[in-house]
Amino acid sequence: MDKFFTADHHFNHKGIIEHCNRPFKNVWAMNEYLINCWNEIVPRGGLVYHLGDFAWGTGKGYGTLGVGEIIDRLNGQIILVRGSHDKPAIKLAHGFVKISLLEEVSINGQLIVLCHYAMRVWRASHFNSWHLYGHSHGRLEPIGKSLDVGVDGHNFYPWSFDEIKQYMEKRPDNFNYVRKKSTSGVNGMPGQVGEVKEWSETNGKIFIHGELWNAISEVPLYPGDKAIIQAVDGLILKVKPIGNSGQD
Numbered sequence: 001m002d003k004f005f006t007a008d009h010h011f012n013h014k015g016i017i018e019h020c021n022r023p024f025k026n027v028w029a030m031n032e033y034l035i036n037c038w039n040e041i042v043p044r045g046g047l048v049y050h051l052g053d054f055a056w057g058t059g060k061g062y063g064t065l066g067v068g069e070i071i072d073r074l075n076g077q078i079i080l081v082r083g084s085h086d087k088p089a090i091k092l093a094h095g096f097v098k099i100s101l102l103e104e105v106s107i108n109g110q111l112i113v114l115c116h117y118a119m120r121v122w123r124a125s126h127f128n129s130w131h132l133y134g135h136s137h138g139r140l141e142p143i144g145k146s147l148d149v150g151v152d153g154h155n156f157y158p159w160s161f162d163e164i165k166q167y168m169e170k171r172p173d174n175f176n177y178v179r180k181k182s183t184s185g186v187n188g189m190p191g192q193v194g195e196v197k198e199w200s201e202t203n204g205k206i207f208i209h210g211e212l213w214n215a216i217s218e219v220p221l222y223p224g225d226k227a228i229i230q231a232v233d234g235l236i237l238k239v240k241p242i243g244n245s246g247q248d
Contacts, residue, residue, distance in 0.1 A: 007134025013056030052083020052116030144174035
């Protein structure tokens with residue numbers, strides 16, 4: 001399933017046109033343009049992480065749409081990470097896969113921390129994890145491996161994972177990035193044993209040293225399995241099972 005990231009649409013919000021100098025004559029034009037931009041990028045089978053401020057009000061004013069109608073017209077499924085103005089959206093919780101205040105997602109072994117508000121530090125930022133946020137409408141300078149995914153900074157389009165990856169490759173390391181560890185840290189992990197907590201096909205999460213780590217394996221693993229660490233590549237552990245897998 002293709003994954004996308006966005007924030008701060010402010011559907012139905014007349015005031016945001018002036019506040020963010022959006023090039024629309026009225027709310028109707030803005031709503032329609034935002035919906036078209038979304039559907040141009042996001043396929044019907046896609047998953048969108050929306051980092052807050054989805055819609056404004058109840059959709060009863062001139063040119064506005066009901067929040068439920070907006071959701072119905074947007075491609076893909078939506079996980080909403082709540083923002084400052086999401087009470088109308090929360091009332092239609094059935095329209096979202098999930099609603100939360102903070103999300104973490106791992107894509108191809110890359111940990112991404114999601115919040116409506118920008119953070120100075122976030123989980124595993126010292127290992128160069130990424131942080132995506134909204135709220136700032138493109139007016140806050142990012143630090144390290146972070147990015148404002150709001151529509152005002154991306155021509156009103158959602159961001160794809162590949163776009164974000166290309167962006168992060170050009171960003172500096174997080175200020176607290178630990179490049180070298182002692183033998184009791186990352187460099188000392190090969191040969192140690194952790195417990196599988198989550199797994200899907202070739203990747204999942206391993207619990208070791210009191211933390212969950214992203215991991216990959218050429219051999220199928222299952223929750224509860226013990227796995228030995230073969231190598232460490234950035235934030236990703238390469239592991240193999242010890243003895244028989246729990247599903248053998």
